[in-house]
Amino acid sequence: MKRSYVIKKVLQALLTIAAILIFNYFLFRIMPGDPLQSVMRNPKATPEAVERLKALYGLNDPWYLQFWIYIKHLFQGDLGMSFLYKKPVYEVIGTRLLPTILMVGLAEVLAIISGIIMGIMAAVRRGKSVDVASLSFSLITYAMPTFWLGIILVSIFSVSLHLLPTTGLLTPGQTYSSTFAMLADGIRHLILPTLTMSLVLIGEYALLMRNTLIDVLTEDYITTAYAKGFKEDYVIKKHAVPNATLPMITIIAMNLGLVIGGAIQVETIFSWPGIGRLMYDALTARDYPLLQGIFLMITVCVIIANLLADLTYGYLDPRVKQ
Amino acid sequence: MELLEVRNLKTYFKTQKGMVKAVDDVSCSLSYGKVLGLVGESGCGKTTTALSIANLLPPEGRIVGGEVLLEGEDLMGLSAGKLRKKRWKEVSIVFQGAMNALNPVMKVGLQIAEVLMLHDKLTYEQAMIRTKELFKLVEIDEERVNQYPHEFSGGMKQRAMIAMALACNPKIIIGDEPTTALDVMVQAQILNLLEKLKNEINMGLILITHDLSVLGEICDDVAVMYAGKIVEKGKVEDIFENHQHPYTYKLMNAFPNIYGERKLSDSIPGNPPNLLEPPSGCRFHPRCEFADERCKTKEPMLAEVGHRHFAACHYGGVFK
Ligand SMILES: Nc1ncnc2c1ncn2[C@@H]1O[C@H](COP(=O)(O)OP(=O)(O)O)[C@@H](O)[C@H]1O
Numbered sequence: 001m002k003r004s005y006v007i008k009k010v011l012q013a014l015l016t017i018a019a020i021l022i023f024n025y026f027l028f029r030i031m032p033g034d035p036l037q038s039v040m041r042n043p044k045a046t047p048e049a050v051e052r053l054k055a056l057y058g059l060n061d062p063w064y065l066q067f068w069i070y071i072k073h074l075f076q077g078d079l080g081m082s083f084l085y086k087k088p089v090y091e092v093i094g095t096r097l098l099p100t101i102l103m104v105g106l107a108e109v110l111a112i113i114s115g116i117i118m119g120i121m122a123a124v125r126r127g128k129s130v131d132v133a134s135l136s137f138s139l140i141t142y143a144m145p146t147f148w149l150g151i152i153l154v155s156i157f158s159v160s161l162h163l164l165p166t167t168g169l170l171t172p173g174q175t176y177s178s179t180f181a182m183l184a185d186g187i188r189h190l191i192l193p194t195l196t197m198s199l200v201l202i203g204e205y206a207l208l209m210r211n212t213l214i215d216v217l218t219e220d221y222i223t224t225a226y227a228k229g230f231k232e233d234y235v236i237k238k239h240a241v242p243n244a245t246l247p248m249i250t251i252i253a254m255n256l257g258l259v260i261g262g263a264i265q266v267e268t269i270f271s272w273p274g275i276g277r278l279m280y281d282a283l284t285a286r287d288y289p290l291l292q293g294i295f296l297m298i299t300v301c302v303i304i305a306n307l308l309a310d311l312t313y314g315y316l317d318p319r320v321k322q
Numbered sequence: 323m324e325l326l327e328v329r330n331l332k333t334y335f336k337t338q339k340g341m342v343k344a345v346d347d348v349s350c351s352l353s354y355g356k357v358l359g360l361v362g363e364s365g366c367g368k369t370t371t372a373l374s375i376a377n378l379l380p381p382e383g384r385i386v387g388g389e390v391l392l393e394g395e396d397l398m399g400l401s402a403g404k405l406r407k408k409r410w411k412e413v414s415i416v417f418q419g420a421m422n423a424l425n426p427v428m429k430v431g432l433q434i435a436e437v438l439m440l441h442d443k444l445t446y447e448q449a450m451i452r453t454k455e456l457f458k459l460v461e462i463d464e465e466r467v468n469q470y471p472h473e474f475s476g477g478m479k480q481r482a483m484i485a486m487a488l489a490c491n492p493k494i495i496i497g498d499e500p501t502t503a504l505d506v507m508v509q510a511q512i513l514n515l516l517e518k519l520k521n522e523i524n525m526g527l528i529l530i531t532h533d534l535s536v537l538g539e540i541c542d543d544v545a546v547m548y549a550g551k552i553v554e555k556g557k558v559e560d561i562f563e564n565h566q567h568p569y570t571y572k573l574m575n576a577f578p579n580i581y582g583e584r585k586l587s588d589s590i591p592g593n594p595p596n597l598l599e600p601p602s603g604c605r606f607h608p609r610c611e612f613a614d615e616r617c618k619t620k621e622p623m624l625a626e627v628g629h630r631h632f633a634a635c636h637y638g639g640v641f642k
């Protein structure tokens with residue numbers, strides 16, 4: 001990969017992050033609702049007390065000064081105090097990060113692998129029953145609302161079959177005989193949210209893989225590969241799939257924003273103590289600093305994912321290196 | 323024994339609108355060390371004929387009749403595994419334009435080496451050594467084996483495809499318009515190269531083209547196709563100077579000079595027929611100024627009009 005390509009992409013990402021910072025800051029200024037109201041629930045507060053608080057939070061300062069202070073603090077890692085938790089925002093986010101990364105990461109990996117495999121099988125046996133089955137599955141799961149899918153899974157696996165727990169990271173109040181037992185309990189809790197999340201994603205990946213592969217299979221270099229005497233397995237694996245997976249990388253990265261949206265629903269249904277659930281709580285409590293912190297973190301994550309996608313693409317597709 | 327004989331080949335495509343009779347009763351043959359030119363307007367079934375020979379049709383295409391004999395052995399009777407062993411080892415094909423015949427995300431050298439590893443059971447290192455020799459043969463810098471197709475010019479891609487076609491010393495190379503989309507200079511280079519190589523290794527060459535200058539330059543025999551059928555075939559001199567079919571006559575008169583690259587379809591009035599419902603009688607009759615009632619109702623058969631010279635016209639030769 002060319003150095004200039006990498007530099008260009010990194011600069012683009014940094015520029016986008018800067019734009020996001022500005023946007024993110026002003027978005028919260030124009031949102032309805034007064035931040036003071038949510039701090040001071042007491043309707044009988046005197047005007048003097050309100051003034052004091054305003055001064056304390058710097059709300060009387062001109063906007064550019066406020067913005068400057070915001071940026072300065074941001075670079076010091078200070079995202080402000082959460083109204084709701086009365087703790088620094090980065091600390092609140094920090095404790096919620098791992099469960100989300102674990103759940104979403106696992107769901108993504110699962111969805112990518114099974115989506116690609118399903119897409120390949122469907123494209124290779126185009127029009128046959130495998131294709132019809134995988135198409136129907138993809139369209140149905142793709143169209144299903146996330147929360148509804150989650151509730152269906154809960155009613156099957158927890159309510160009817162009593163196989164899996166429905167809420168939280170671990171069973172509350174449980175004492176474990178070993179770390180292994182704790183891990184096993186964690187995994188049991190992880191299954192349903194991860195399954196819901198990946199079912200939401202598989203359909204799109206499978207459809208995309210199928211359609212791209214079908215296009216690739218009509219290319220001259222595929223006919224040439226068959227003309228060379230290779231077996232179908234080899235042609236698919238060595239010639240068709242590498243060409244068809246390229247567009248997947250872009251879609252997976254672009255999807256990450258949507259995935260966070262899905263995570264809010266999944267984490268809310270399963271009381272999963274992650275970022276999505278936190279965002280929902282922050283929103284209902286009008287916890288502006290926390291919301292702002294979460295928004296910022298998510299957008300930066302999406303930008304970084306896109307950067308990684310660009311770099312991977314550049315690595316896998318020789319044409320990009322030029 | 324002939325190197326290749328195609329007998330009464332019929333290949334149809336199943337489409338939503340019906341059967342497309344892309345190749346309808348085509349017979350032709352090729353001898354060792356000879357070049358057979360297959361010529362005709364776009365859509366007359368040339369590529370389909372080539373694909374049928376190695377049975378490489380897409381799922382909607384089917385060979386519904388005929389035989390393809392390679393040194394006397396019927397390729398269509400072979401099992402899938404046996405046929406795969408013959409592909410490229412005995413018959414290699416350079417596809418139309420060849421611009422997209424190279425996999426864009428695989429190094430060009432590897433695309434040649436992989437076929438040597440498959441058929442000649444070479445190791446990767448041996449295959450790369452042979453690939454470099456092949457690059458030298460087609461006059462590409464051997465350093466380029468590790469480059470990707472987009473780093474090659476059009477002419478270089480074409481030559482790389484020829485190197486690939488030669489890799490296993492096949493008995494037959496089929497070139498499907500191997501020089502279209504190239505400028506005249508590069509075109510001439512590639513044709514010279516093909517001719518030189520053909521003489522050196524005594525293989526047969528089928529050259530599909532709609533550019534007549536290519537035909538005159540290197541072919542021994544020519545078969546003229548129209549609407550899925552061969553309407554005239556014979557030695558190149560006969561086709562050029564003593565043609566017996568009005569379509570061939572039109573082709574030759576549409577043909578400006580040896581360096582021209584005029585497309586045939588631009589130069590003959592009327593459109594090539596729809597192969598879903600080909601015209602009755604002689605398929606060329608709607609565009610033939612000599613056609614009469616008989617041409618509209620009765621299909622003319624290929625008949626011998628001279629030594630190894632056949633034409634399918636009720637008025638063979640006398641129409642002029
Ligand atoms: N995959 C296909 N499905 C349906 N029809 C096809 C297919 N491939 C070719 N044909 C039809 O077969 C006829 C011959 O095509 P082709 O062999 O590509 O002609 P040529 O190579 O002489 O230009 C055309 O009418 C074309 O539309």
Ligand SMILES: [Mg+2]
Nearest residue numbers: 368369370418
């Ligand atoms: Mg063609």
